[in-house]
Amino acid sequence: MAMTGVLRPGHVQIRVLDLEEGVRHYRDIMGLEETGRDAQGRVYLKCWDEMDHSSVILRQADRAGLDFAGYKVLDKATLEKLDADLRAYGVKTERIPAGEMLETGERVRFEIPSGHLIELYAEKTAVGNGCGLVNPTPWSPGKERGMAPRRLDHILLYGPNIAAVQKLFTEVLGFNLVERILNPEGTGNAVIFLSCSIKSHDIAFGEYPEPAKLHHCSFLMDSWDHVLRAGDIMSMHKVPVDIGPTRHGVTRGCTIYAWDPSGNRFETFMEDRQPYPDHEPLTWTFESLGVGGGLDYVQRKLHETFLTVVS
Amino acid sequence: MFLILKVVGFEGGSYKFPIEKLTRKRADMSVFQIRLFETGESFACDSAQSVLEGMARLGRRGIPVGCRGGACGVCKVEVLSGCIERKAMSRSHVSEEDEKKGQVLACRIFPSSDLELRVIGGMKRCVNQQEFRKTS
Numbered sequence: 001m002a003m004t005g006v007l008r009p010g011h012v013q014i015r016v017l018d019l020e021e022g023v024r025h026y027r028d029i030m031g032l033e034e035t036g037r038d039a040q041g042r043v044y045l046k047c048w049d050e051m052d053h054s055s056v057i058l059r060q061a062d063r064a065g066l067d068f069a070g071y072k073v074l075d076k077a078t079l080e081k082l083d084a085d086l087r088a089y090g091v092k093t094e095r096i097p098a099g100e101m102l103e104t105g106e107r108v109r110f111e112i113p114s115g116h117l118i119e120l121y122a123e124k125t126a127v128g129n130g131c132g133l134v135n136p137t138p139w140s141p142g143k144e145r146g147m148a149p150r151r152l153d154h155i156l157l158y159g160p161n162i163a164a165v166q167k168l169f170t171e172v173l174g175f176n177l178v179e180r181i182l183n184p185e186g187t188g189n190a191v192i193f194l195s196c197s198i199k200s201h202d203i204a205f206g207e208y209p210e211p212a213k214l215h216h217c218s219f220l221m222d223s224w225d226h227v228l229r230a231g232d233i234m235s236m237h238k239v240p241v242d243i244g245p246t247r248h249g250v251t252r253g254c255t256i257y258a259w260d261p262s263g264n265r266f267e268t269f270m271e272d273r274q275p276y277p278d279h280e281p282l283t284w285t286f287e288s289l290g291v292g293g294g295l296d297y298v299q300r301k302l303h304e305t306f307l308t309v310v311s
Numbered sequence: 312m313f314l315i316l317k318v319v320g321f322e323g324g325s326y327k328f329p330i331e332k333l334t335r336k337r338a339d340m341s342v343f344q345i346r347l348f349e350t351g352e353s354f355a356c357d358s359a360q361s362v363l364e365g366m367a368r369l370g371r372r373g374i375p376v377g378c379r380g381g382a383c384g385v386c387k388v389e390v391l392s393g394c395i396e397r398k399a400m401s402r403s404h405v406s407e408e409d410e411k412k413g414q415v416l417a418c419r420i421f422p423s424s425d426l427e428l429r430v431i432g433g434m435k436r437c438v439n440q441q442e443f444r445k446t447s
Contacts, residue, residue: 018399065382240379263379263382305434308377
């Protein structure tokens with residue numbers, strides 16, 4: 001599958017308990033660029049190498065977690081087709097008008113069986129990465145600010161019915177199952193990793209009794225060195241770290257999990273796999289998540305928080 | 312001993328690390344004893360750090376440690392006696408009624424007197440629904 005349908009994770013709207021604490025974390029410590037604030041008080045940010053206006057939107061609320069995640073599709077015709085395909089599949093969709101989010105076109109929003117709100121959209125103003133489009137520079141000053149992730153990479157969401165979620169994403173939205181962790185009984189999947197590209201995952205889901213939970217939003221780092229440097233910055237600012245620095249056996253990604261000031265987990269992540277759509281999915285037994293190094297390949301241990309702590 | 316570390320930004324570059332506004336002034340700090348009802352054990356916690364942070368910093372256990380930001384709810388406790396200051400915590404885990412009963416998240420409360428706490432939170436595992444129901 002050439003990338004002609006859903007392209008990538010485009011935006012996440014994260015609920016924070018204190019807006020300015022959230023802005024300080026994502027902008028000043030992580031190093032995202034603030035690109036706007038809207039009449040609702042939402043703050044828009046982007047990573048340095050992202051072309052579009054914003055990828056992280058912060059909204060102050062009385063509970064943490066994820067409002068919705070938006071995936072960019074190739075063009076408006078693709079948006080119309082995917083909306084029709086979703087409806088034909090029996091998914092109720094809603095249109096959010098252009099401009100409801102800053103610099104963002106019309107969105108097609110729908111609830112998936114895990115309780116999460118997912119959106120598709122085709123248009124978001126390209127503001128560029130500061131490198132130029134003709135004879136571009138290899139990086140822009142934004143790369144030296146804070147942890148300086150390159151882009152929003154993927155999200156892991158926890159909720160019920162992930163078998164139905166997998167069916168929807170693979171049969172309607174054109175994603176591939178790249179990797180999976182079996183449940184303890186071996187009768188189904190506990191965690192699934194789905195890609196609409198040749199990334200190890202553009203979205204992942206974990207089976208969990210409560211709907212609509214956020215496990216983490218992941219940000220792509222240039223290298224393992226940059227993951228370690230992000231860890232230094234976390235420590236300098238007393239950002240609470242969950243797991244790492246280490247390598248996930250699952251997806252091979254190099255990682256640190258940590259939490260924002262409202263308890264939303266984020267990841268600084270370095271991709272180390274290129275699964276093409278013709279590759280067989282990889283399978284991990286539930287036991288191997290811990291002792292097999294699926295979660296933490298270096299320590300080969302199951303960190304309890306991976307299965308229990310969500311926002 | 313509680314140390315306030317001054318973080319110095321990159322010299323010569325355009326970027327400076329922001330000053331941590333959350334670190335309260337040392338002059339405002341007092342140290343209180345936090346007693347856990349279940350075990351009768353207690354630990355010292357100063358008013359500038361959350362009860363959960365105070366416990367974890369001393370390598371003590373008793374209250375489950377989760378996101379440390381008021382979101383996940385695993386460190387939920389009931390304040391049986393004493394006074395606290397609090398920061399916002401997720402309504403998903405602490406309702407207004409809970410708050411009236413003194414049920415709060417240990418990561419978001421700061422002691423302003425000695426405290427006695429009862430632990431009511433805990434880790435609820437995903438994956439295995441039976442296990443989840445057993446512990447919830």
